[in-house]
Amino acid sequence: MKSLLALLLTSVLAFADSRPNILFIFADDWGWGDLSCHGHPYVKTPNLDRLAEEGTDFHRFTVASGVCSPSRTAVMTGHFPARYAIDGHFAWVPSNKRRGMPDWLSPEAPLLPRLLQQNGYATAHFGKWHLANDMIPDSPLPSEYGYDEYGAFNCAGEQMPVHDDAKRAIEFMEMSQREKKPFFINLWIHEPHTPFHVLPKYRWRFPELDEADNIYAAVLSHADDRIGEVLDALDRLKLSDDTLVIFSSDNGPARAKKPVDPALTYDTATGAGFGIGAAKGVTGGRKGYKAALFEGGIGVPFIARWPGKIAADKIDATSMISAVDLLPTFCELAEVKLPDTYTPDGVSQVSTLKGEAKPKREKALFWRMASSGKPTTPDSFHWVSHAVVDQQWKLLSSRDGDYFELYDLVADPLEKINLADQKTEVVAELNEKLEQWKATLPEGPDPSCFSSLRNR
Template identity: 70%
Template sequence: MIRQKLLGLLLVLAAAVPVQAAERPNILLILADDWGWGDLGCHGHPYVKTPNIDRLAKEGTDFYRFTVASGVCSPSRTAIMTGHFPARYNIDGHFAWVPSNAKRGMPDWLSPQAPLLPRFLQQVGYATAHFGKWHLSNDMIPDSPLPSEYGYDRYDAFNCAGEQMPVHADAENAIAFIEECHRHDKPFFINVWMHEPHTPFHVVPKYRWRFQDLPERDNIYASVLSHADDRIGELLKTLDRLRLADDTLVIFSSDNGPARAARPTELELMYDTATGAGFGIAASKGTTGGRKGYKAALFEGGIGVPFIARWPGKIAAGKVDRTSMISAVDLLPTFCELAGAELPLDYQPDGISQVKALTGTQTSTREKPLFWRMQSAWPIPRAKPYHWASYAIVHGQWKMLTNRAGDYRELYNLADDPLEQKDLSKMHPDVTRRLQSEIESWQATLPESPSGGVFSELRTTEAPGPDKE
């Protein structure tokens, strides 16, 4: 009798495991670099063609109110990795040459000891991989930790120490990893962090031919976006071929808004130590869909980026969500809930799980505030009129931006005015004072300087050198 009961219990457990595993999706996070909200066919771009991203929008939900945690690369990616505002790590700008990091009060890399999304997923049985841009350090810092020290089973990357991955090999690497996971019946979490459309623009003749009737700068910009979109298409075809599409959450987003030259600039070649030679900033033609500012701004043009999520049968198809306020700091708690990964008791994310918002069972109105900190110029630069804010907060429908000294502020009601057209700071001084107080309380929780093993040996030996983003 006991043997029969034990056998029955084992059969029940064995039957339950596949059901639970099937409910945990594979996760494919496609993160572009400087891809503006308006640079999509499904967002109305007049000549950029993105049929594969448009397919994701048709088969999934397009979230219009998603924001990243910074207007530039490294802090934005830090938020995704940790679920924390990047200011908690003194990462307020891009990782560059060691003297530049030191001058700005930054570490030289994100600590591998930080709470990390891939490690949390790895601990509950996910195979984890990172392919493409890294920039949680810099290729000019040879003693920085490799991506493998951050919880990845496999990686091939650029903007990191060691050998640099060719920029167009991201999808190829990811497809091989997906096929391997499929053979071993293993759930996967994969970052595909694409180079496009960051400078240098590495054009391929096939794609320039597609847009041969456009002026040269538009041709260059459209061609690199089209090349990236085709690689995304190869990833989607692989999921279809392996019959994994229904079991995979696919997200397309960007690390910040589009780059733009501040003044008229000649089109010329430039060289990047991580990715090689290509066209420079003059070919940056990114658009923001009417949002103010560009990359490095805390206005919506700098932090409001595409966010399209597809998970057939779980996330609504063909839907546009104009109200759910989702942030990059939410990705860690969201992915961990979907994966069944319990967060450590001593870990307090700045983000919240957005599973209900993704699946459409509840709109995220977000009671928890969002904060931003950047090193921005003051007084307001004439050539960059929306790049002056050093702090910003969003709480409920209100967004307030303030300069470094805290003596100039602008206030917007994002529910009524998502494009930040009307400054309400004079009309609502009580709201302005309250949000300023919240920023000051948040500032008091931040470290004064980086600490731990986050400094290169080059700190004491390097002379000032190139500073690239």
């Protein structure tokens, strides 16, 4: 009898161990080139370099927007953010109203943390929120989105200090291990978004740099150190082999329109720090920066480590992965069945992460953003209102749909050669798909996601 009980207990534990912990590290404005393993000339990221050495570095990952809130919406829902009329960052209520946006992501939307929570995962969020705003006091708290525990800023309620993120994540990992539950942690770090909250010890690491570069290198070095603390904690707890760790960024790096000094500024959610003059992020040659739908705005780092499951020290330069793929991917790994009423815009990329052969992507990717500026103007990256990627082709469209640019991302990943005039049939085909997608979008935001401040 004892042998039978022991066998049953072993089987139960083996089943529990088959579901990995998931740690998703999401940086804010971290450019593709802002890693020493991606060739940055002075930024030092030894812990992220270690992650790349122990995992696979995917070079064709894209987020669903060139700015923060819609990009995070895609991760949470597995849907393109335009389905929720979230095309820009959540600001104070008058700005949201003027731009035709809601004031927060609906807690009733299909949500990654809730799906995992309902299927036995311990779930937590630490760091930036920005699926609402700290200036909207009646917006739902992160706890209403499927998290057992959270500490956050850019949300209603108490604002967690930005540098407490790693400490809180480690404490949650320890608690989950004691409770023998797999965990899902969103570790959404502040760096390198403005204001730059830099500690003197990190500025001293780069004495040879001028002030702006010194500040930028210092905040990235501090972020890399905190990520290293979390990786070390996984080792100490003997959880590394059972944990999928992913590092990425919500969009490309911010840049000032013209050179300015890195003066002090203040943010209501995170406090005082240096402003946009210290934003020195690079894109690894990709065109454009934050708030653009060119690759510099949406092509960001994506490093995945899961020892024994994901190949170590490998670069995947061809597999096309999107932020909308994360929900179906994480749910497959967690053995969570997606609801019958839910259709993700993404696809599971489990086989891709594991390096297994996979057919071409069966779903196109779509983007919508507010635009400004004129096409063909030198260094103008923000005229694009819509974009679609299907197989190797990427079509960019102006607000009125009267100007297009077409790129072959396989042959020309840096978008240097516009093929729109030569490949008119491809432009027409992709534009038709874009128009069909636009027809599926809501006319406006869900009124249940409006703040009471709109009535004032």
